[in-house]
Amino acid sequence: MSTAYDLVVVGAGPAGSTAALVAARSGLTVALLERGDHPGSKNMFGGVLHTHSLNEIIPRFYEEAPLERAITRRVINLVTDEASLALDFGHRKLARPPYNAFSIIRSRFDRWLAGKAQEAGALLLTRTVAQELIRGRSGAYEGVVLQDGTEIHAPVTICADGVNSLLAKKAGLRPPLRTDQLALGVKQTLALPPDVIEDRCGLQAGEGVDMIYIGSFTRGVGGGAFVYTNSRTLSVGVTLNLADLSRSRLRPEQVLELFLEEPRIAELVEGAAPREYSAHLIPEGGAHMVPTLAHHGVMLAGDSAGFVLNSGLNLEGANLAITSGRLAAETAVQAYLDGDLSAQSLGRYRTALEQSHVLADLHTFKGAHSFLANNRIYTTYPQTVASFIEEVITVGGTPKRRLHAIALDHLGKVGWRDALRDLVASRRYI
Amino acid sequence: MAVVHLVSLDYYNIDRQPHITVNSSFCPTCPHQACLVTCPAECYTKDPERGVQFSYEACLECGTCRVVCDRGAVTWDYPRGGFGVGFRLA
Numbered sequence A: 001m002s003t004a005y006d007l008v009v010v011g012a013g014p015a016g017s018t019a020a021l022v023a024a025r026s027g028l029t030v031a032l033l034e035r036g037d038h039p040g041s042k043n044m045f046g047g048v049l050h051t052h053s054l055n056e057i058i059p060r061f062y063e064e065a066p067l068e069r070a071i072t073r074r075v076i077n078l079v080t081d082e083a084s085l086a087l088d089f090g091h092r093k094l095a096r097p098p099y100n101a102f103s104i105i106r107s108r109f110d111r112w113l114a115g116k117a118q119e120a121g122a123l124l125l126t127r128t129v130a131q132e133l134i135r136g137r138s139g140a141y142e143g144v145v146l147q148d149g150t151e152i153h154a155p156v157t158i159c160a161d162g163v164n165s166l167l168a169k170k171a172g173l174r175p176p177l178r179t180d181q182l183a184l185g186v187k188q189t190l191a192l193p194p195d196v197i198e199d200r201c202g203l204q205a206g207e208g209v210d211m212i213y214i215g216s217f218t219r220g221v222g223g224g225a226f227v228y229t230n231s232r233t234l235s236v237g238v239t240l241n242l243a244d245l246s247r248s249r250l251r252p253e254q255v256l257e258l259f260l261e262e263p264r265i266a267e268l269v270e271g272a273a274p275r276e277y278s279a280h281l282i283p284e285g286g287a288h289m290v291p292t293l294a295h296h297g298v299m300l301a302g303d304s305a306g307f308v309l310n311s312g313l314n315l316e317g318a319n320l321a322i323t324s325g326r327l328a329a330e331t332a333v334q335a336y337l338d339g340d341l342s343a344q345s346l347g348r349y350r351t352a353l354e355q356s357h358v359l360a361d362l363h364t365f366k367g368a369h370s371f372l373a374n375n376r377i378y379t380t381y382p383q384t385v386a387s388f389i390e391e392v393i394t395v396g397g398t399p400k401r402r403l404h405a406i407a408l409d410h411l412g413k414v415g416w417r418d419a420l421r422d423l424v425a426s427r428r429y430i
Numbered sequence B: 001m002a003v004v005h006l007v008s009l010d011y012y013n014i015d016r017q018p019h020i021t022v023n024s025s026f027c028p029t030c031p032h033q034a035c036l037v038t039c040p041a042e043c044y045t046k047d048p049e050r051g052v053q054f055s056y057e058a059c060l061e062c063g064t065c066r067v068v069c070d071r072g073a074v075t076w077d078y079p080r081g082g083f084g085v086g087f088r089l090a
Ligand SMILES: Cc1cc2nc3c(=O)[nH]c(=O)nc-3n(C[C@H](O)[C@H](O)[C@H](O)COP(=O)(O)OP(=O)(O)OC[C@H]3O[C@@H](n4cnc5c(N)ncnc54)[C@H](O)[C@@H]3O)c2cc1C
Pocket: A010, A011, A012, A013, A014, A015, A016, A033, A034, A035, A036, A039, A040, A042, A043, A044, A045, A046, A047, A048, A049, A050, A128, A129, A130, A131, A160, A161, A162, A163, A166, A167, A184, A185, A186, A187, A237, A238, A239, A279, A280, A281, A282, A301, A302, A303, A304, A307, A308, A315, A316, A317, A318, A319, A320, A321
């Protein structure tokens, strides 16, 4: 085995495998390192993959990739202790190419995507843990040392090693993670026959739904819950702000249990067999937690760079990982053509990200994180909206009030000052 | 479902050497003991003498304890290549 490459990519998640694929296609020699048994075996997410980013790299990838269901409906639910309210959006367009999103199972999908990088010529090394970046005397990074001491040399390294990114942390390329900028996701995968899933969720054969829930079951902890339909399983989980969770003294699987006990959810999962339990962190600081992205010989991509967009209603990370992996690889290829691998040359990676959806969207939603830290979103407002609607639709034989009178009354209960402040903040941030 | 039952659903290839070690001398005086409540695999449990008892076997490798422990008690690494948890349906 040769231990010198043009590029070494650490981590065969969506960011790393995309980077390896794009660089190998352009003729660079690439080593792709993955600590798991196979790519995907260490990975979990919600989740759904939005198609646009990968479709640019592998046109019509959905014809060959291992996907679960095309997401044709999106449901946003507000839940209080006694009431629930859903906004249910469906569009036939979502069921047709190029689609919008698919549910996927990472263990299968990541393996397939890494296989595409291999087909393009990248060397995939599994069960291989990169321990540290190698720094040369000139200050440039020159590859990585593996756990067993083997050195893999390369003039360019892409750290696509996920949210914990020990590589970037050890080299001081990223400040320590903060609990207020992280969410802990825990999930149960529950098995049900495909026709039962379709029946209970009101779906056509092969189609899927993406359901998110905000409300009282998190007991004021910032975050929410999700249900995604896979072919033969449901992914049911909660994402919880880690600072809030630590303070609340609630355990994460307890919050998930509270969610599973919600009457609607209990009906949905009735008789389903739990098949797997998983947990993972989500970098949620948005633009505020993005570190310096390029150094002499190193770039950070995907979660290791904090590229997750949580606007409150959408959680996107896999697509940002894919685009950032592609842009990092394209930057490396261009740097080789120019014969200049300096920090400045690789710094063009940031400009490319700014021109793409990755940093553009993180910038647009840069206030979302602090807005979503407001716990009225999880407790007071779902309650307010539910009681408003309850009054509107309940027929009780007493004289009715006009809608705006009801609305003013319910908003007044929140406290006008808070309600106004939150309204202004929501316009500014979301 | 209790955590023991949840993690029993998962597939592990457990190494003989732990990938995380905890210096529990910090724990009795730790004001928050946040590891006890946040670790999704309940690898941290209350110990009458040492404050906290740690076992690595059921670890889901999420990194939560690495971040919530602000006292430097947790030495955190990945398991050796191929060891640890392996998700199939996540
Ligand atoms: C609960 C939850 C729900 C989510 N839902 C969604 C969703 O619905 N849609 C969406 O788009 N995103 C979602 N995300 C976010 C998304 O999962 C991530 O943003 C995405 O996986 C990031 O990809 P990545 O390639 O950067 O990192 P990862 O997917 O974490 O991949 C990193 C890879 O590097 C490997 N690795 C790490 N360190 C080393 C090392 N030292 N040596 C060798 N290998 C190493 C790991 O084993 C892993 O394979 C969710 C996340 C969570 C936790």
